[in-house]
Amino acid sequence: MLLHRRHILGLEGMPADEIIAILDTADTLKEILSRPIKKVPTLRGRSICTLFYEPSTRTRTSFELAAKILSADVSSLAPSTSSVTKGESFRDTLLTIQAMGTDLFVIRHPCAGAPLFASRIVNVPVINAGDGMHEHPTQGLLDMLTLRSIKGKLAGLQIAIVGDIAHSRVARSNAWGFATVGAAVRIAGPPTLMPPGLEATGARIYDRLEPAIEGADVVYVLRIQKERMDSGLLPSLREYTRLYGVTAERLSRYAAKDAIVMHPGPVNRGVEIAPDVVDAGYSVITDQVANGVALRMALLYLLLGGSDAPRG
């Protein structure tokens, strides 16, 4: 057993050796994705349910593809969150789906802690596909996988995470994960979008972009949502872009010479990131997406595969 856990709920507290084991497994499985016939029988007969209480395209598709490549059966549920108070409770939904013979749950939920809650109710593994503002561990892991394959290492890298930190589960998972594997994390964003006490992750906190990306090996850009402006947290997207927008000019002026740019998607071109940066050679946004499938294959395999090595 490479994992000492039954569920993947967050990167806070996940030890480095487990993270590395997951990344190594994902690297091994990547090869399958380059085959003409992308299918192995590893998880044949196993049943996976993706339960998404929040809209998602890439994470959900990525999990479903990963499961299908490993020959698992996938069912997908997207209960309406609007009926939460009058409809079936989360607990009952979980028990119902489990009764249908589900072997693993992938859960996205607007409430922090919901996957942990689920893990106490069902008796099969749960993978957190994003819970409120808490964590998005598979994103953090696929980001580490991407970065390691490009830079050849994780320890010692200077990583600047920029944007709406307060509402970002990606920022939290990455701050924990990168710190665990020995990278130095800096976090920057407008003070209205910066939660208190993030220093606990080991990150250094900045409220301006320039010092945060000074000499950075990686500039990790978070999506900025228009709702933040509507709810009074930002004066305007225009001003946000002027202060925090990641542009080629800023990168070449402040970041390390061989710096790369990452983004969890979906991208708002021209808001948090300049369009030419998205398409530049140093942008690895599509690598992240590709690695997402391999990483999720690795997790499904590690949590469900048991002793068999993935076979082709």
Added chain:
Amino acid sequence: MHPEANVAQGRSRLLLRGGRLLDPSQGLDAVGDLLIEGDRIADVRPGGVGSATSSARVINLSPTHAVMPGLVDLHSHLREPGQEHKETIATGSTSAAAGGFTTVLCMPNTDPPIDTAAVVCLVLRRAAEATGARVLPIAAGTVGMAEERLSEMADLVEAGAVAISDDAFPLQQSATVRRAMEYCRMLDVPFIVHCEDKSLTSGGCMHEGPVSTRLGLKGMPAAAEEIALARNLMLARLTGARVHIAHVSTAGSVEMLRRAKASGLRVTAEACPHHFSLTDEAVAESGYDTSTKVNPPLRSAADVEAVRQGLADGTIDCIATDHAPHAAEEKDVEYQYAPFGMVGFETALALTITHLVEPGILTPLQAVERLSTIPSRIARLSAGSLRPGSTADVAVVDLERRWTVDRARLLSRSKNTPFHGMELRGAPVLTLVAGRVAHNALTDQLPFEE
């Protein structure tokens, strides 16, 4: 024969012998006897007198049994009318008596709210039928707790409401608070105020700080309480009302109250056991256990320390439970969707002994003062004393007994306690309400029930 002696002979006489008498109203902390005749305390005898009470039934106690005036809770939610699946006045009264309480005040956020004399009468009628602690209603300051129109406070008080409060629906408009306070001043009842600037807490479900950041839960900053407290203190000064601050939970609030009192402002305040027993780390350690979700939220360690000090130096006058029962199915949901509140009657005294008396923050006498004598005085009740002639509201507490909180054994209809599984010290073993047995766990001295 003296006519009064005749009456006394017709009454049952009960002697609590050999316990540790703790009565702050007389500065009494000594082993001795307490004699009860009917619904009154007949005699208090430090040192004890032994045999002179031949006609009384006797309960033999030891010096580890504290005999104290029954506890008085200024802050509870009994859910009736309208939410009887959480609690009723009957079950709440029983739960309170099991916690050593002899009088509890219940908040008006029922359905319908306690905002008309008719609902006050209903609560009092149900209270008269209850067999545990005495229940007294607090009425809402605005109709429907909607902050549009003042409630008919004179009618409410005449019908039996003992205080006015905006608890659970804190008034946001300073002008409304001012008017409600002005009426309370005229009626000479306390205005119990819940301090919360809701523009700062909207969507929040725990204390804002490093823990909320880590857990990804929207926070409620300490400033939200402190801003409202500052405003309410200024309005207390402006109106001259008897303002009582509900559930003080932050270091900033404690300091502000300290200064307000030093400047001569007539204001009182309470703190809840969970705010001196638990920090916001409990939300993380319990893994988002919704029984830790409460408003005001569990705060930082520095806040907990400040609340303890505030209770020690009298800045915070008393302890109140904010007993807030919720049904299991309502709490067994995602943290964000769970309602705020925790049950408190049956753990309040043990938490006080464990976290305040045992570490030496309060003496046993001070603890009783803050749980009984002072809250009784704030609500102008004739309780909180063992003086002869007082109503025989008495709690007997085993100060040494260690017990583990088991939610399944709580007598409240709801079981939402964050203290499940914790070992505490001090257990109420006998509660008398006006001389009537409201709770009896003295199993070795049965049969005792009338």
